[in-house]
Amino acid sequence: xxxDLVSERALPGSAKIVMRDxxxxxERAGGSQNIALVDVSLEVGDGEFVCIVGPSGCxxxxxxxxxxxxxxxxxxxxxxxxxxxxxxxxNAMVFQESSLFPWLTVLDxxxxxxxxxxxxxxxxxxxxxxxxxMVGLTRFEGHYPHxxxxxxxxxxxxxxxxxxxxxxxxxxxxxxxxxxxxxxxxQEELLRIWxxxxxxxxxxxxxxxxxxxxxxxxxxxxxxxGRIIEEIPVGFARxxxxxELKAQPAFGEMELRIWRLLESEVRGARQRxx
Amino acid sequence: xxRKAKWRSTASHERMLAIGSPVLLLVVWExxxxxxxxxxxxxxxxxxxxxxxxxxILSGELWEHVRASLLRLAGGFVVGVVPGIAIGLVMGLNRYxxxxxxxxxxxxxxxxxxxxxxxxxxxxxxGEASKIAVIAIAxxxxxxxxxxxxxxxxxxxxxxxxxxxxxxxxxxxTRVIIPGALPHIFAGLRLSLGVSLIVIVSAEFVAAKSGIGxxxxxxxESLVIEKMFVGIIVITLLGVVFNAILKxxxxxxxxxxxx
Numbered sequence: 001x002x003x004d005l006v007s008e009r010a011l012p013g014s015a016k017i018v019m020r021d022x023x024x025x026x027e028r029a030g031g032s033q034n035i036a037l038v039d040v041s042l043e044v045g046d047g048e049f050v051c052i053v054g055p056s057g058c059x060x061x062x063x064x065x066x067x068x069x070x071x072x073x074x075x076x077x078x079x080x081x082x083x084x085x086x087x088x089x090x091n092a093m094v095f096q097e098s099s100l101f102p103w104l105t106v107l108d109x110x111x112x113x114x115x116x117x118x119x120x121x122x123x124x125x126x127x128x129x130x131x132x133x134m135v136g137l138t139r140f141e142g143h144y145p146h147x148x149x150x151x152x153x154x155x156x157x158x159x160x161x162x163x164x165x166x167x168x169x170x171x172x173x174x175x176x177x178x179x180x181x182x183x184x185x186x187q188e189e190l191l192r193i194w195x196x197x198x199x200x201x202x203x204x205x206x207x208x209x210x211x212x213x214x215x216x217x218x219x220x221x222x223x224x225x226g227r228i229i230e231e232i233p234v235g236f237a238r239x240x241x242x243x244e245l246k247a248q249p250a251f252g253e254m255e256l257r258i259w260r261l262l263e264s265e266v267r268g269a270r271q272r273x274x
Numbered sequence: 275x276x277r278k279a280k281w282r283s284t285a286s287h288e289r290m291l292a293i294g295s296p297v298l299l300l301v302v303w304e305x306x307x308x309x310x311x312x313x314x315x316x317x318x319x320x321x322x323x324x325x326x327x328x329x330x331i332l333s334g335e336l337w338e339h340v341r342a343s344l345l346r347l348a349g350g351f352v353v354g355v356v357p358g359i360a361i362g363l364v365m366g367l368n369r370y371x372x373x374x375x376x377x378x379x380x381x382x383x384x385x386x387x388x389x390x391x392x393x394x395x396x397x398x399x400x401g402e403a404s405k406i407a408v409i410a411i412a413x414x415x416x417x418x419x420x421x422x423x424x425x426x427x428x429x430x431x432x433x434x435x436x437x438x439x440x441x442x443x444x445x446x447x448t449r450v451i452i453p454g455a456l457p458h459i460f461a462g463l464r465l466s467l468g469v470s471l472i473v474i475v476s477a478e479f480v481a482a483k484s485g486i487g488x489x490x491x492x493x494x495e496s497l498v499i500e501k502m503f504v505g506i507i508v509i510t511l512l513g514v515v516f517n518a519i520l521k522x523x524x525x526x527x528x529x530x531x532x533x
Contacts, residue, residue: 116441
């Protein structure tokens with residue numbers, strides 16, 4: 001099953017998330033203001049995998065938190081088209097660091113969203129176990145998070161989000177803390193699971209290669225103030241084998257192109273901080 | 275395998291030392307008294323103390339004192355710890371309640387609680403109520419401060435996950451806040467236990483006609499030193515047993531603890 005450039009699919013009619021001139025200003029304690037986001041306009045299509053890449057402090061996490069409803073926007077509008085089933089949650093977030101509850105087992109952690117929605121124990125476990133199997137954690141369902149490796153913890157985080165069966169999956173640098181090999185494996189697993197569900201994904205990362213490997217479209221942001229400077233469609237066929245994909249010249253070219261966009265800013269930030 | 279075997283023997287050595295050192299101390303103590311290096315009038319031999327304890331058990335005298343102290347301890351502990359945890363949770367969750375109560379707690383916490391025993395006896399009379407009250411007041415701070423700390427120091431990300439996954443307030447409380455604060459709550463309970471033993475003995479020294487503290491004090495006044503030692507040993511044992519029970523309860527309540 002191969003697909004062409006996603007930009008063809010991202011018609012306004014099938015848009016899942018529409019941001020118009022979105023802005024966010026944080027009021028500092030001293031009365032001064034911190035402008036985090038300015039005039040962010042972005043459409044994410046239904047079933048589209050969008051990665052937002054940018055340097056630290058460009059407001060990409062803030063943007064995601066606004067979509068997640070954890071942060072209020074200051075100006076502009078944000079629309080999200082809901083699926084017809086109102087019983088399904090609008091979004092589920094996979095958080096940056098390990099956000100698993102240390103006091104819940106793997107099974108209870110993964111079933112957390114269903115439990116919060118008041119589903120009975122038998123039903124939520126029946127729905128959670130296949131997902132745990134999908135991420136290879138069936139044998140560990142009775143373990144507590146401290147007994148797991150970093151990669152396994154993030155697998156549980158993924159499972160927790162997928163079990164909840166949300167309209168939109170929001171991911172905030174979920175693999176940033178993992179070693180390179182584990183990261184690659186989890187990226188491939190994420191794509192594999194995503195292929196079967198085709199949920200709308202908004203994925204935040206500072207790693208350019210990760211953004212290209214996963215996304216249908218890469219949105220490049222820069223800071224001071226946080227804004228979108230470029231949108232780059234990623235045309236690589238799916239399903240993707242990430243290791244092979246990275247060996248292609250086209251992959252390297254795209255990586256270089258995005259790096260050029262970010263380079264001056266990252267260097268500038270280094271000098272400012274030095 | 276050899277590593278594991280070695281580890282096991284180290285652990286069993288440690289256990290032997292833990293049991294062996296107090297036994298050795300008792301033996302040395304006994305020998306020093308018998309060799310007249312220690313004056314038996316002031317420091318009776320362990321064998322004499324155990325003999326006295328045995329007679330006090332048979333006559334029911336010891337149980338009468340232990341029972342009186344236990345009832346006061348249990349009453350004061352419950353009356354103090356339950357509202358302490360409840361107020362601690364509210365203070366931890368609501369910054370305005372915290373802002374209102376924090377100065378009061380900070381200002382009154384350092385008062386040695388035994389200092390207000392006369393005041394409590396004015397308020398509650400010379401009976402059991404004033405002893406229960408003084409223990410309760412001593413432990414309420416420890417339960418409150420530690421519970422509040424447990425809630426306040428809970429990682430914000432847990433609240434955000436709960437919010438993102440649509441947790442209703444009741445579930446947020448039972449599945450996130452309570453288990454998250456539980457390690458701190460138990461730390462508060464352990465401290466409360468130690469303090470309640472100190473306070474009950476001090477209170478019984480001056481303001482009771484029964485209890486282990488009363489036993490120690492009256493034995494000293496009438497120079498029945500063996501009984502005084504019995505009292506000291508019994509209160510020590512109570513502390514050890516309560517601590518062990520609390521530790522076991524904690525292990526059952528916090529199975530996710532990293533050990």
